[in-house]
Amino acid sequence: MLVGVPKEIKNHEYRVGLTPAAVKEFVSHGHSVLVETNAGDAIGFTDEMYVEAGAAIASTADQVFAEAEMIVKVKEPQPNECKMLRKGQTLYTYLHLAPDPTQTKLLVESGATCIAYETVTDDRGGLPLLAPMSEVAGRMSVQAGAHYLEKAHGGSGTLLGGVPGVAPGKVLVIGGGVVGTNAAKMALGLGADVTILDRSLPRLRQLDDIFNGQVKTVYSTVDAIEHYSSKADLVVGAVLIPGAAAPKLLTREQIKAMKPGSVLVDVAIDQGGCFETSKATTHQDPVYIVDDVVHYCVANMPGGVARTSTMALNNATLPFGLALANKGPAKAMLEDKHLLNGLNVHEGKVTYKAVVDALGEELGLTYTPAEVALKGE
Ligand SMILES: NC(=O)C1=CN([C@@H]2O[C@H](COP(=O)(O)OP(=O)(O)OC[C@H]3O[C@@H](n4cnc5c(N)ncnc54)[C@H](O)[C@@H]3O)[C@@H](O)[C@H]2O)C=CC1
Ligand SMILES: CC(=O)C(=O)O
């Protein structure tokens, strides 16, 4: 198979779909790889390294999209990229379709086979291709929060760790999955006072064990969110209902009632955000203020530490990517229910139910089960 890797074009996005080491794996399995020039240059993966790994270098994205049978990316395709996709071509990347009608419509129109990293599953009920970036974003969320709590950056002037004689800052993490656990680890490491809310009791039990009682775990209710957010210095939004638009858990009223200069980091912004006042921001312009509360809502946080993130992402995407190339996409998905769960759009049909639930009415879409769409029944 001819695998294509275009350069990412989202704001300050320096990650790349395949590392040179991953290219070498594809080539060693008999595949060809075409990488757009300078695709990895910003993070130290030069064209020379890709050539040494066995790739050919394309001078434009157009060439990559025109020639490749499978496009491997990181972020969701931007409108001009969607328009270059075609029937018979596979797109393997993050999509986050539920909050994004424009992209959904364009991918349906393209006829391409579109696999979303974030909905591929594993045997333990996890999301193995989302997890590495959630680890990164969870850890970054506290770094970002601590930064924006500084007075000069719009915050209240609170040091999360406190000092002897002064109480530490309060961190509220809503959603105790991968992002939430990693946020809690970092916040605890800084010496903050950490509370995690989740609506899964088994998960709260696990968190209590993991943190050996050092973080407070609280069952997530409207009342708990209201109570703990009003006392927090930093709130991290880390909930997920896989593939679906994020539920709005913190209302404008509750945000208004927060302490002036407190900080919200809405990691769930890639699924539309879990705070009523959230709107996606970029690394170039990451924050804005509503009712004296600083909002950080960067939709591609791991892009900020693109070198670590690219390597972490490739560790997870490589085995599935190789299966798609080795067996062909349809056979690979039909033989692996977890990879099949990644299929969101195929030949104009939407094959992920939560996307149809979110956008079906607006776009006039109906749901086709992935297996049915692939078998052309
Ligand atoms: N902005 C960015 O750059 C990035 C964003 N993300 C996003 O972060 C979000 C979280 O991802 P993960 O931690 O991997 O998901 P996860 O599935 O590991 O954890 C989500 C947790 O939210 C909990 N939850 C669901 N509804 C809840 C509610 N009403 N109240 C409290 N908890 C609730 C679930 O029980 C689960 O424990 C996702 O939207 C993901 O796409 C991930 C990586 C990067
Ligand atoms: C998961 C995601 O949105 C990201 O890594 O950018």
Ligand SMILES: [Mg+2]
């Ligand atoms: Mg206020």
